[in-house]
Amino acid sequence: MSVIAAVPDYRGEMLDRQEKFHGKQLLYIGWEDHLMYCAPLCIPVDPQTPFGALPKEIIPNLYAEHPDVGLIDWDKVQWFRSGQPFDPDFAASVLDNGLGHKAIVRFRTPGLAGIQGSCS
């Protein structure tokens, strides 16, 4: 049973379906070992945004205040999709990289462990 309800076959309204986001989709972004930005971030993006825009513009802007952001060696960054490591195609869109509506992309920056190594 997917809900205990007073009426039979009760169905709830899906409040966050993609069509409600005016042509965009939601993308969640998390930086491993860096918790000064206290939680992964949520942004609306055009599903056709090339993945390469993430390392090039989007992520550096989102984390602009972090002292580690300028030290990232993007060639060494490890990417995770729903927690699983993957090799993104930087020229292809986020959607074609398997990052659809409400997907979570995480990245690990080897050698960087936040403010004074505290994972902040």
Next chain:
Amino acid sequence: MTTNKSSNIAKAPRKLSLKENYALMTRDLGWQPSYQSVDKIFPHDHFEGIKIHNWEGWEDPFRLTMDAYWKYQGEKERKLYAIIDAFQQNNGQFNVTDARYINTLKLFLTGVSPLEYAAHRGFAIAGRAFRGVGPRVACQMQAIDELRHVQTQIHTISHYNKFFNGLHDFKHMHDRVWYLSVPKSYFDDAMSAGPFEFITAISFSFEYVLTNLLFMPFMSGAAFNGDMATVTFGFSAQSDESRHMTLGLEVVKFILEQDPDNVPIVQKWLDKWFWRGYRLLTLVAMMMDYMLPKRVMSWAEAWEIYFEQNGGSLFRDLERYGIRMPKYHEVATKEKNRLSHEAWATFYNYTAATDFHTWVPSSQEMNWLSEKYPETFDRYYRPRFEFWRERQQQGKRFYNPTLPMLCQTCQIPMIFTEPDDPTKICYRETEYRGEKFHFCSDGCKDIFCDEPEKYVQAWLPVHQIYQGNCFLPDADPTAPGFNPLAEVLRYYNLNVGHDNGDYADSPDRRNWEQWTGRPGAPVEEEEVGKAA
């Protein structure tokens, strides 16, 4: 006249004993319907699967009659308002430790007081749903209590509203401001469940198991910090609370004793509502460790006393009914040394959009945190706060300008870390009807997966903002220079520059220092050194 009066006395029926009075008020009102079936009159007390064979088995913990109730409550009200009057006349608001303390009241008034009102509604609804007269009357009494609580709190805190910012529109904010969707959705979840789940969730899990970690920290915090007005409404509510707690235990025992099939259903609710309640307590944890200028005890200490010890013995008592400790209680215990730090850092990130102020703890306060949290504070959190302090001294106070990812169930930003690793965010996800859903913990994921049709409807503030649903009707997102954050704050009815942002340069602090001639925050040792 004299003759009449004495003849009236002679004819008057014998005054009922309290017991008889109570029996007539409850059991005697349970008449048998003649032209409708009982199931049709009470359609909502069986769809949850709870089997009640004998409603008469309900033992009322307090045989309170209406006249006794009015008398006791009337006396309490008179005392309460006399003290509030005296507090106002003596400008008691300036006797608190410092103006940082007022932020706990803002958190309480916008976060907790509306839950008292929600409880009033919930118990009124539950009372209507039960066919048994005893529980019906008990729910009705509690509904009236809860209404009284919210009124006393509003009266008390409205006084503070004359002197401090952020307290002016608590009801509007409760329905809109991002972090307030956490307490709001908690109660909406309970109220939209069936009556047995509601009463198990609120009377037992909330009032019985967790109240010592919710209500009491605010009240003892008030006492420690010289806020006698809040202490007074706390005391006034406290005698009701102990009645409610006893009711909570009675409810659960009654359901469990009625049928063995009820046991797994109740256990599932205890698991769910323990976790929902515990997540809500995140707000209390940070209040205790960061927001009280004079601390009562640390969150970890409170958790040890009130949950690990007291809660442990409660659940041992319930073992004979086949009930075990709530699922994931051990995760909560693992989190006790980080919960408050993760939470305060979150509000520090997003205080541009809160109705209260945040600040970096003073050096002395950080030392207190190191002492209370020797395994975690210096290693994981102190570097963050010291970095933020440094930035602030350079005039670059850190604000996180991007909205966070939220947990679908508890609606808290995804700030919690893996049970065994405080450096890794805890990510859990599932798919339902072709869409991804994310959670902060196994506890929240289990709750969703048990009833996904309920939680796909969650009103997540971040997603609602991106859908464009958090602007006032006159806002035009297509206009040049449209500023979404400013528009959302206007929708929240936040007075920007007064209610939100860092405490250091807030009008609250400036006013406090002008009006009282006392510092608005602890004077740092290094500053004292410089001055000398």
